[in-house]
Amino acid sequence: MSRLPILERWAGGERIARWHRDVGATLLVAVLAHASLILVGYADLEDNPVLTEAGVLLRDYEDMVSAFAAAGILVLVGLTSVRAIRTALPYELWHALHLSSYAVLLLGFAHQFSNGAQLFRPGPVRTFWIAMYVVVLAALLWGRVVAPLAFNLRHRLRVADVVAESPDTISIYLTGDRLERLEMLGGQFFRWRFLARGCWWQAHPFSVSAAANGRWLRLTVKVVGRHTADLRDLEAGTRVWAEGPSGTFTAAHRTRERALLIAGGSGITPIRAMLEELPPGAALIYRARTPGDVLLHRELDWLAEARDTAIWYVVGSRDDPGPRQVMSPDGLRRLVPDLARRDVYLCGPPGLVEQSLRVLREAGVPRRQIHLATFEL
Ligand SMILES: Cc1cc2nc3c(=O)[nH]c(=O)nc-3n(C[C@H](O)[C@H](O)[C@H](O)COP(=O)(O)OP(=O)(O)OC[C@H]3O[C@@H](n4cnc5c(N)ncnc54)[C@H](O)[C@@H]3O)c2cc1C
Structure with a gap:
């Protein structure tokens, strides 16, 4: 550790x-x-x-x-x-x-x-x-x-802007020095410490929802507790201490050419960043309970078009007939016929990840081709 x-x-x-x-x-x-x-x-x-x-x-x-x-x-x-x-x-x-x-x-x-x-x-x-x-x-x-210390002295990250994505989700844009030399992959996470009152004493892990592009990078955070609620009030200019990047949930760790990505709720964040690094032909299934829970909708549609990626938004509770049918071995094979020859990336609440893992194994996807991120360390 x-x-x-x-x-x-x-x-x-x-x-x-x-x-x-x-x-x-x-x-x-x-x-x-x-x-x-x-x-x-x-x-x-x-x-x-x-x-x-x-x-x-x-x-x-x-x-x-x-x-x-x-x-x-x-x-x-x-x-x-x-x-x-x-x-x-x-x-x-x-x-x-x-x-x-x-x-x-x-x-x-x-x-x-x-x-x-x-x-x-x-x-x-x-x-x-x-x-x-x-x-x-x-x-x-x-x-x-x-x-x-070397990373933070080199990049001196600070908050550029905080933008509401939905009533309970925000995106935090960060800027800093020498961002063109910030080495990281889409899908990785950092432990972030925001040096503002009430926040500086704790570091929380968040994936990067848009990797550094030379000018900024971005996190997308769902408000679930005290700390994430405090992040809504961050002011531009707040200094940020970051530890990372960490994680092998990246396009570079795949074993096959094509990928299927399955995201649930705020689990879309690392997957959104990965989409930019996967070769054309990827497929994304985005599960959300209600239409309001779908994050970064317009950006995903734009990326899908630019990178020849198929996206299906599967909205509803897990017992609704639509999601139940899609999230079954036959349902997945109907959407993605070459499923067993793809790497599958799963990120979302533990329940969705466990259920999807079971279904994927039943559909014949080898375990070594399945990559998981549950937002739990
Ligand atoms: C690798 C990884 C990547 C993540 N990426 C994202 C992301 O991109 N977007 C997003 O919205 N959320 C992400 N999360 C989840 C996010 O870290 C938690 O929701 C957040 O830390 C909750 O803090 P809180 O005080 O608001 O809530 P709390 O109610 O205090 O915590 C809710 C749960 O979050 C976990 N948690 C709390 N504090 C920490 C901490 N300091 N370190 C690790 N886990 C903690 C615990 O399991 C806790 O039960 C990620 C988690 C991990 C492990």
């Missing part, structure tokens, strides 16, 4: 977040097993009850208080990452708790050397282990401090 640009480019922020979750869960189980096996083993050797042995470990062994604290923090981070608990917490609280994992690195460090049989004496194993710590620290420093 160092956000090292080379890693983000290679695997993409979403996939790295998935690996992070899986490795994190494994680490938690391994650390708990390590602590309990040591405790039970030592208690047995010394013929002590387990609780007495825990006291002995804390009192008589070096650096064990901080190691226990590290394990405690790890358990807390693990518990608050369980989906049901995570969604019940405010995002900022969850994020602050999650950041405390860095304290785990620090607090758990010393006991490995004062008590670990393999690391106690100098030698190749100890040198290798310390080198791994140095690599992690260097990656963090580079990905989280040096690279963003």
